[in-house]
Amino acid sequence: MNLKDRIYIAGHQGLVGSALVRNLRAKGFTQILTQDRSKLNLLNQAAVNRFFEESKIDYVFVAAAKVGGILANSSYPADFIYENLTIATNIIHAAYENKVKKLLYLGSSCIYPKDCPQPIREEHLLSGPLEPTNEAYAIAKIAGLKLCEFYRSQYGQNFISAMPTNLYGPFDNFHPQNSHVLPALIRRFHEAKQSNAKQVIVWGSGKPVRELLFVDDLAEGLAILMEKYESGEVVNVGTGQGLTISQIANQVKEVIGFKGTLIFDKTKPDGTPKKVLNIDKISRLGWVPSTSLDKGIRLTYEWALKNNIFNTSELKIISHSSNSSKVIGQC
Numbered sequence: 001m002n003l004k005d006r007i008y009i010a011g012h013q014g015l016v017g018s019a020l021v022r023n024l025r026a027k028g029f030t031q032i033l034t035q036d037r038s039k040l041n042l043l044n045q046a047a048v049n050r051f052f053e054e055s056k057i058d059y060v061f062v063a064a065a066k067v068g069g070i071l072a073n074s075s076y077p078a079d080f081i082y083e084n085l086t087i088a089t090n091i092i093h094a095a096y097e098n099k100v101k102k103l104l105y106l107g108s109s110c111i112y113p114k115d116c117p118q119p120i121r122e123e124h125l126l127s128g129p130l131e132p133t134n135e136a137y138a139i140a141k142i143a144g145l146k147l148c149e150f151y152r153s154q155y156g157q158n159f160i161s162a163m164p165t166n167l168y169g170p171f172d173n174f175h176p177q178n179s180h181v182l183p184a185l186i187r188r189f190h191e192a193k194q195s196n197a198k199q200v201i202v203w204g205s206g207k208p209v210r211e212l213l214f215v216d217d218l219a220e221g222l223a224i225l226m227e228k229y230e231s232g233e234v235v236n237v238g239t240g241q242g243l244t245i246s247q248i249a250n251q252v253k254e255v256i257g258f259k260g261t262l263i264f265d266k267t268k269p270d271g272t273p274k275k276v277l278n279i280d281k282i283s284r285l286g287w288v289p290s291t292s293l294d295k296g297i298r299l300t301y302e303w304a305l306k307n308n309i310f311n312t313s314e315l316k317i318i319s320h321s322s323n324s325s326k327v328i329g330q331c
Helices: 015-027 045-055 070-075 077-097 132-155 181-194 215-228 245-256 293-306
Strands: 006-010 031-033 059-062 102-106 159-164 166-168 199-203 212-214 235-237 261-265 324-327
Touching (some): 006 015, 059 077, 059 215, 077 102, 077 132, 102 215, 166 215, 166 293, 181 245, 199 245, 212 215, 215 235
Parallel strands (some): 006 031, 006 059, 199 261
């Protein structure tokens, strides 16, 4: 990419998209194209086509998606499959029609089979049944990956796909019911500390293993892939290291400074038992994540405090009668 190339970031206000904007601007790219949802509805094919025709786009990062934790995925499966299928179809086809030089589509490690060998290699995709709690989301994202693969094989398009692990950082979703595990933990420990709750309850046993990547590290990895990666095969982006939910929760507890008790509700679902990615492919391109989990949690918490994320009263669902706070989001 040249510094004056026109680069469209779909989903620029989200977790990944905002990190990409920060990364590319810091590198000196001057033609970063973004569109608010009020101006461009990615579910409207005609609107997306018109935007691509008018914008003369060179490169595309597809970071737009409907995302959520176990509860959101289980409660709204039709919304998850429809919106993610439609976003992928509209953007990828418009990129083809308008001769975009290169497109990078973001999948997710959540779309690998539930019982994958560990660490998960790219070839494990579609090798077994999906995790039921996020099946709708997974099917939609797999379809997006396959769209890139088939537009590449049939039309010769330089469309590539990346599979990031669980992400966190600034602009994450901290909603008490629809967030992933780390922002849900940060919110709950913060609110429990503020309300002097005696305990925080986390869904599940605490035994599942998760890999967490700070989103600014991902943005650097995606920039490297856009520059260097030319294969049609999907590529994992993660740390290659896993921690139990219990370990993660205790680390968040320490950063927030909550002094009460941490309890795991074993009657609630765990989700996938273990999910850690093999990152050999992207490592060979020279990318290494640089942000420790402790530092990443602190940066995320500081951002949330600075932006008054926890001050929206209607989102607070602490049960003061039981003097506890519940975390219900996992992926």
